[in-house]
Amino acid sequence: MSTIHLSKSAFTRGLQCHKSLYLKKHHPELEDPVSEAQQAVFSGGTRVGLLAQQLFPGGIDLGDFIPDNFQKAFSETELLLSKDEVVIYEAGFKTDNLLCFIDILTKKDGRYQAYEVKGSSSVKDIYLWDTAFQYHVMTSAGIVPEDIFVIYLNTSYVKQGELDVQQLFTIESVKDRILPLIPQVKEQVRLMNAMLANVTPPAIDIGPHCSTPYGCNFTGHCWKHLPEDSLFSYKGLKSKTQWSLYQQGVYKVEDIPETQPLNRQEQLVVYTQKNQTTHINREAIRIFLSNLNYPLYFLDFETLFMVSIPIYDNSSPFQQIPFQYSLHIKNEPHAEVVHKQFLAQADPYVDPREAFIRQLIDELGTTGDILVYNATFEKGRLKEIQRQMPQFATAIDSILRRVVDLMKPFQSRQYYTPEMKGSFSIKKVLPALVPGLSYEGMDIADGGAASQAFMSLFGETDAQTITKTRNDLLKYCGLDTWAMVEIVRKLNTI
Ligand code: SF4
Known part of the structure; x- marks a missing residue:
């Protein structure tokens, strides 16, 4: 079997759900189609990445080698890092089966600084995990950055005339927050590699993890045993109630037992559905x-x-x-x-x-x-x-x-x-x-x-x-x- 590589996106997918990572690597044909809205989000992210590069002008962009010529990106990175001073966009590193591409990497006076760019307005927890993965891969490949940062959008910035990229972005060091995560990153990589070597996907049932932190794109496959009108289509039921019922084998509102504890809003939803009545406070x-x-x-x-x-x-x-x-x-x-x-x-x-x-x-x-x-x-x-x-x-x-x-x-x-x-x-x-x-x-x-x-x-x-x-x-x-x-x-x- 050829080597299964783990990149940042594969790692965060696996953190969310091992089954999602397994399906992505072994059964990509089961993936849900990409919606226009998702495509728009991806395109927006690319534009943010390109603008953030202007914070470090004059860099050499290795992004063109991704995804078709990883090897070239790795060898070019190595070559460029032999210079005393350099800025690289999408600097590539590989160690064992792990790959990473650092959005922006700078080298000056022999010291490295790494930057990950996010089209978001804050540093979310999941970003710490994916940045920790990047840090782990590049340090394992022999390049230890003095500091590592997340660059994100500054919502206080008010545009006047030309975009001012210095004001548009916030640069925040996350090194202190990611270093304690590294042992868990290594352990997760070990578990993911072992799981991916199996001939069948892990037996993971659906759960709140299907939408947190990201909406999983295998729901069409994993959720197909639920009826169209399942209790998950009722916004008036709390997520906790829905999952507690699901674990009891209850999939439809009509089957919710009388003994199920419900708040007043949920009682109304269940009562009107079961009795097909309308509630009006005239x-x-x-x-x-x-x-x-x-x-x-x-x-x-x-x-x-x-x-x-x-x-x-x-x-x-x-x-x-x-x-x-x-x-x-x-x-x-x-x-x-x-x-x-x-x-x-x-x-x-x-x-x-x-x-x-x-x-x-x-x-x-x-x-x-x-x-x-x-x-x-x-x-x-x-x-x-x-x-x-x-x-x-x-x-x-x-x-x-x-x-x-x-x-x-x-x-x-x-x-x-x-x-x-x-x-x-x-x-x-x-x-x-x-x-x-x-x-x-x-x-x-x-x-x-x-x-x-x-x-x-x-x-x-x-x-x-x-x-x-x-x-x-x-x-x-x-x-x-x-x-x-x-x-x-x-x-x-x-
Ligand atoms: S839909 Fe849920 S259970 Fe299925 S792969 Fe995605 S996160 Fe895992």
Whole structure:
């Protein structure tokens, strides 16, 4: 059998679950397909890595030799390290069956410093383990760094003009935290090698480890014994309850024994599912509706999502920049609904926020409640614009005072149906209350996809693609607010 190599990613996979590592090495065909969202995360990570290299300019990049010519990367690294002073990107080392590629390695006056780059806003525990693995491999190969660092994104940085990479990143030494992990790294490597030499995968059942610290990409294989409607699809059940039931052999809500301890929310989820009943607190709903002040504005934002490198001036890593809204307006209870919307031109050089907020302030008028679904989100974005564009502060203040959260009656279970599966997200509430109206089958069906679609238009020149993508965006955001109109109409009927 050929040697099975362990790299940083294989090691962290194995730390999470030995079976996952075994399947990756012996049965990669069982892996789940990579989603567009995951692909976008990988591409974002590559861009962060390239930008971080600018912190140490003039380096020699050996990344081109990965993954097809590891040997060349190792020999080039050795050659380059014979110089007195050098910066190497993706410096490669090998010892036994272990491989590592250090994102940035510097040598000066005979001393080495190693840097691992993460597209994250902090040093997570798992990063300490993968950095400890890198340290172990390179020191075993004979290069002992004086210090080892994690480079990650500084969320306090506010872009102004050209990206300032010195401010964009935080460099933090982790040597003191990883050295105590090295004996465990060695022991884990030994266990993983022994496990990989077996002819069958380890007998590991599914568990909370399937999603921590990363979502495993063998769930399609390992979770297939569960029914589609398993208790794991019920958000209203706590993870602890789900796993305790699973270990008792209970896979469906209908089979949960009467003796199972449940909190009040879980009891509601289980009772309504078993009895196929709807729970409605009519008095609470009546009070909620009677407190609404017309005209009613049904509002929803779309924003850039999980964008690690700020695109526009006056914004920070991971800041969610609004680029679109949909607004349905009902002037009085029986009036026709009027629709307004805003969708910025997708251009990385034109900040969408000013046009967005100007049109929004104009269209929201000065009276009437503004209904949003999950007010924390819309209020958060408005407050950010308020801080960054003080000329709109007063107008935004008065908008904030008028915001009413339509999620509240569902979050507090004043209206609950079995179809909601314990969730109060609009994606579940809408089809439960208004059958026939749902997000199923839409080309853009969630906020992450909307963000990616908007950014995919940066630099796009094909008119057909632009028109289709913009129409998909308008359709998706429009459904979010139309859903709210329909939900209020339905609440009024009860
Ligand atoms: S799905 Fe769970 S049990 Fe299966 S390989 Fe992944 S982490 Fe392990």
